[in-house]
Amino acid sequence: MRKVSLIILGFLLVLTTSVKSAQAELDMDLMQAIEDTNKSLSSNIAIKDQKASTSDAKELEQMFSKVETYFVEKGDAPDAVDLAKKSKELSLEIVKSVTAQDFDSATNAATTISRNCRTCHTFYKKS
Numbered sequence: 001m002r003k004v005s006l007i008i009l010g011f012l013l014v015l016t017t018s019v020k021s022a023q024a025e026l027d028m029d030l031m032q033a034i035e036d037t038n039k040s041l042s043s044n045i046a047i048k049d050q051k052a053s054t055s056d057a058k059e060l061e062q063m064f065s066k067v068e069t070y071f072v073e074k075g076d077a078p079d080a081v082d083l084a085k086k087s088k089e090l091s092l093e094i095v096k097s098v099t100a101q102d103f104d105s106a107t108n109a110a111t112t113i114s115r116n117c118r119t120c121h122t123f124y125k126k127s
């Protein structure tokens with residue numbers, strides 16, 4: 001089902017490229033990368049690795065930014081836009097906390113991000 005809709009989406013993207021060249025697509029490689037980076041971030045915060053946590057959190061921030069853009073352009077998904085935006089902000093908070101060696105705050109923010117993943121999937125993930 002997902003493959004079929006992706007193929008259809010692909011055709012639509014090609015057809016509309018000339019009109020909407022900035023059309024985004026929520027690709028599953030991006031979600032997979034978010035999953036991997038989120039896991040890596042949690043363990044790097046747990047072992048208080050400042051450098052690795054910072055780079056993971058910055059990466060997550062950029063990826064959530066893409067997720068936000070996707071849902072803004074898709075339209076009719078205000079909750080998803082909000083969750084992506086909040087996750088993006090939390091990623092930046094982690095960068096700040098980790099820089100200040102405040103790993104407790106970083107852990108709390110990371111927990112909230114993981115909760116946001118589940119919330120968004122509950123409402124917007126089809127399979």
Ligand code: HEC
Pocket residue numbers: 002026028029031032034035036038067071079080081083084087113114116117118120121124125126127
């Ligand atoms: C704003 C919404 C939103 C947020 C936040 C979000 N996701 Fe997703 N995610 C989705 C949607 C939508 C899909 C799949 C849509 C579908 O099933 O067609 C998805 C799919 C996935 C998949 C399946 C990928 C695959 O190959 O099938 C994984 C893994 C995943 N997300 C991990 C995460 C993790 C981990 C986080 C948090 C760190 C997260 N997501 C946050 C919306 C979100």
